[in-house]
Amino acid sequence: MSAPQLLEGRIISAHGRHYVVEFPDGSQRHCFPRGKKAGAAVGDRVRIAPQGRDEGAIDAILPRTNLLFRSDEMRTKQFAANVDQLLIVVAVEPTFADDLVGRALAGAWSADIEPIIILNKVDIQNGLEAARARLAAVRALGVPVIELSALDRETVLAALGQRLIGKTTLLLGQSGMGKSTLLNALVPDADAPTREYSSALDMGRHTTTSTRLYHLPPPGGDLIDSPGFQAFGLQHLSGTDILRGFPEFTQHIERCRFYNCTHRREPGCGVVEALQAGEIDPGRYALYQRILEESEAAQQRY
Ligand SMILES: Nc1nc2c(ncn2[C@@H]2O[C@H](COP(=O)(O)OP(=O)(O)O)[C@@H](O)[C@H]2O)c(=O)[nH]1
Ligand SMILES: [Mg+2]
Ligand SMILES: [Zn+2]
Incomplete structure (x- = not known):
């Protein structure tokens, strides 16, 4: 018996461990991840092993752009x-x-x-x-x-x-x-x-x-x-990742006294100075603090 043929497609729907994968010819299969492994998301390109007429097992998630x-x-x-x-x-x-x-x-x-x-x-x-x-x-x-x-x-x-x-x-x-x-x-x-x-x-x-x-x-x-949501935790982001979410801080960070400044209580912080001068929106700054604190609390837990 020859080895089963492998197919490449894109996940177009996800419900728990139940995925629908679409192939270049437009056909679809209901697919499940092999074993306990999870982690595939809608939009992922995957390699599957066909099972029967319209099912399959997800063998690999192809490299993602994001x-x-x-x-x-x-x-x-x-x-x-x-x-x-x-x-x-x-x-x-x-x-x-x-x-x-x-x-x-x-x-x-x-x-x-x-x-x-x-x-x-x-x-x-x-x-x-x-x-x-x-x-x-x-x-x-x-x-x-x-x-x-x-x-x-x-x-x-x-x-x-x-x-x-x-x-x-x-x-x-x-x-x-x-x-x-x-x-x-x-x-x-x-x-x-x-x-x-x-x-x-x-x-x-x-x-x-x-x-x-x-x-x-x-x-x-x-x-x-996607389903609506009422929370958007970002505890997986590192300090540097978080700063990418606040591009308006960038020009002020150049003035921070310490290279590892977290832009909170450190003396000589360019971001805090800009906040005090009214150049940074206070609501945005408060959000930065919340996200950073969540991420720090998460690191303490693991
Ligand atoms: N007046 C008005 N109502 C809208 C508009 N777009 C959506 N709605 C209404 O807002 C409600 C929620 O819309 P829905 O599409 O179910 O929101 P979802 O929860 O984000 O998917 C429904 O009653 C829609 O008819 C709009 O442009 N103007
Ligand atoms: Mg809706
Ligand atoms: Zn700073």
């Missing part, structure tokens, strides 16, 4: 692998958390993924200016902020279409921001369930429970939808 994930004391959660850009979806309402936006940016930059912020639901006038104002600090960093209404397919295509061509784009955001609505506008046959966020019972829940990669209609590109 992997976006979050981690806290409880667990590590992979978002996706081989991602070119990250669409961070926020909305005029419900109110989004600046903390989560800042963390998503830091996660993206430290993984070499280009972030773009979508301010959705701009058809809601009440709260629009406040939402814009809250994005001013990140807009000042040069992060593109694209305003749209996901309910209006024409404006979605006009605002985003070009940026998605030929790339793998990950959609990330808290639940209720309109990710599924946006996905449906971009991929008409995705048929992603959307839901009202207003009912108290629904708060914090979400309909999307697994991560999935969709192909965009011509001119093409791939879009990965």
Whole structure:
């Protein structure tokens, strides 16, 4: 008997240890990692051993360009692998958390993924200016902020279409921001369930429970939808990684007295001086401190 043929494909959906792998000819197989080994993510290119007509075992994860994930004391959660850009979806309402936006940016930059912020639901006038104002600090960093209404397919295509061509784009955001609505506008046959966020019972829940990669209609590109989240721990990041999430600190770090300055209580810190001079946003600086403290606490535990 000859050795089974090996196939290479890309993971397009993940639900626990259950993956769907798509092959270059468009066919798909339900695949499981061999043994107890886990770790494959949507977007990963994998080598599988076919089993039967439409199943397979994942033998190897091929080298990745990147992997976006979050981690806290409880667990590590992979978002996706081989991602070119990250669409961070926020909305005029419900109110989004600046903390989560800042963390998503830091996660993206430290993984070499280009972030773009979508301010959705701009058809809601009440709260629009406040939402814009809250994005001013990140807009000042040069992060593109694209305003749209996901309910209006024409404006979605006009605002985003070009940026998605030929790339793998990950959609990330808290639940209720309109990710599924946006996905449906971009991929008409995705048929992603959307839901009202207003009912108290629904708060914090979400309909999307697994991560999935969709192909965009011509001119093409791939879009990965993921469940909403309410936390974005970055305890896996090193001090240097964290600083990549705060590019506005870079020019001031050159003035720090100590080469290993952590930009908190050290004397002669250029970052703290810039903060005191009003050149660094206090909210962003506070976020830096929180992320650094989490990462230090994690190192103490291991
Ligand atoms: N007014 C308005 N409502 C929107 C817009 N986009 C989404 N919604 C509504 O916001 C709610 C949550 O949307 P959904 O796509 O389920 O959010 P998700 O949890 O991020 O996937 C739904 O009731 C949508 O109809 C928009 O551009 N304008
Ligand atoms: Mg959704
Ligand atoms: Zn410093």
